[in-house]
């Protein structure tokens with residue numbers, strides 16, 4: 001599954017009208033949802049790094065998926081695809097970090113093949 005395929009799945013099943021009366025409410029739901037679920041990922045990381053727990057990979061997968069769900073709500077609100085977001089991030093990182101050599105266009109194209 002690709003991110004865009006995931007977004008198609010989200011778009012098919014997600015009725016934004018069920019997640020708030022206004023886009024402001026939907027944005028708030030998405031933002032708070034990302035923060036809430038990212039907090040759950042952070043909790044797993046903390047317990048693994050500092051409390052002697054073994055990372056529960058299945059739980060981590062589910063929590064990271066929850067982050068993705070809320071992230072997708074925000075992406076949908078602003079008519080963004082997840083591929084578009086990843087590509088923008090490649091450009092940003094290549095511009096910021098000299099260790100990431102290469103033309104961002106080439107990097108994006110190579111990964112798309």
Ligand SMILES: [Mg+2]
Nearest residue numbers: 037040063066
């Ligand atoms: Mg969760």
